[in-house]
């Protein structure tokens with residue numbers, strides 16, 4: 001590595017850092033880091049650049065971002081079946097959103113690396129026993145014993161291995177014919193044939209007509225059966241992300257090769273902190289989670305650090321305000337960014353500001369509240385004349401019961417049926433599709449899609 005890159009890569013070490021595991025053995029950490037440094041990259045700089053270009057389109061309203069996946073991936077569930085169901089659900093959502101937005105949808109998983117979690121509290125108490133909190137499979141084990149909860153750096157190697165095998169499967173599924181539009185469309189027909197989802201029939205029928213029209217017009221479905229699917233996770237564990245950062249042989253720039261897209265969480269987004277310092281040095285597109293306490297000055301400081309040159313597609317703000325706060329807080333923040341002038345992609349995370357506890361003691365969220373935040377996100381952008389660039393949700397392809405509501409009503413009692421998440425509640429497969437259908441209806445009437453549809457009409461006239 002060039003000396004100037006090696007220096008740039010170490011600057012985070014002089015900054016305050018939060019949410020790191022308290023490893024008992026520093027030497028074991030150094031051994032793991034040395035091992036990781038010698039391993040091949042998980043993603044390639046060219047793919048990362050391609051994603052940045054697509055995100056630049058999203059910042060202008062010419063593409064729409066869909067990010068979905070678990071709050072916390074686990075090693076045990078990084079299996080072919082679980083991954084396939086998740087990819088399937090994301091592709092199903094993507095088709096519906098492509099139709100609703102009349103735009104290409106950038107498909108991204110909170111997958112193949114989402115193994116580390118920031119926590120509100122360092123310790124957890126159960127029945128009078130206090131132990132370190134679970135921080136994701138990359139750090140410690142969920143089981144509530146002293147040994148299990150002790151952070152073990154060797155888990156970083158397992159994180160690398162699991163990320164690699166997951167990515168391999170993602171590439172196989174999304175390039176090997178599994179993403180064929182006709183197949184994904186058939187899956188969606190299965191969803192809307194259920195009477196519980198009757199209200200989506202009309203939109204599903206419209207999509208069906210569009211697919212038939214494409215077939216009649218001679219669309220080359222086989223040629224379209226491979227899609228670009230990107231990996232993303234929270235860049236939380238400094239030693240891991242730094243060890244995975246490499247110099248690109250083509251350009252000499254640094255890339256964090258642990259995923260295509262990395263984001264900084266709400267708890268670690270201090271503009272002077274280590275997480276921002278590390279990601280300021282890499283060329284990947286990066287995101288920052290923005291909660292309701294964010295000040296306009298914070299955004300300016302984050303843009304100064306993470307996108308000083310105003311490269312389109314480089315920086316995404318993922319807002320997670322809560323349905324009760326977004327209407328008050330978001331307009332001022334949008335205005336501050338507009339006045340700054342450097343481009344960002346605005347993405348809505350309607351999950352993290354809407355977490356609550358059920359009467360039965362489960363950490364949960366309400367489908368209706370999630371949708372209320374989504375609606376306001378799009379309303380605020382319509383009112384401000386800015387671009388709502390995408391959606392970021394915690395979801396799974398399984399029929400879990402973690403979020404309340406949806407047409408197949410999950411109530412407090414039903415949460416116990418299949419509550420499997422290790423940290424935050426996820427939309428199940430059906431709820432994810434419901435969200436996609438409702439969002440597509442919303443997008444159809446939104447200025448961001450209308451502008452696109454009129455541009456498409458122009459193209460057709462030329463045709």
Ligand SMILES: O=C[C@H](O)[C@H](O)COP(=O)(O)O
Nearest residue numbers: 071117118119120121423424
């Ligand atoms: O996923 C986000 C955070 O890690 C999570 O919401 C923190 O949850 P906690 O408040 O239970 O620690």
Ligand SMILES: C=C(OP(=O)(O)O)C(=O)O
Nearest residue numbers: 071265266267289320352
């Ligand atoms: C930790 C997360 O979110 P936030 O940083 O917005 O709380 C998350 O996305 O799981």
Ligand SMILES: [Mn+2]
Nearest residue numbers: 071394423424
């Ligand atoms: Mn979460």
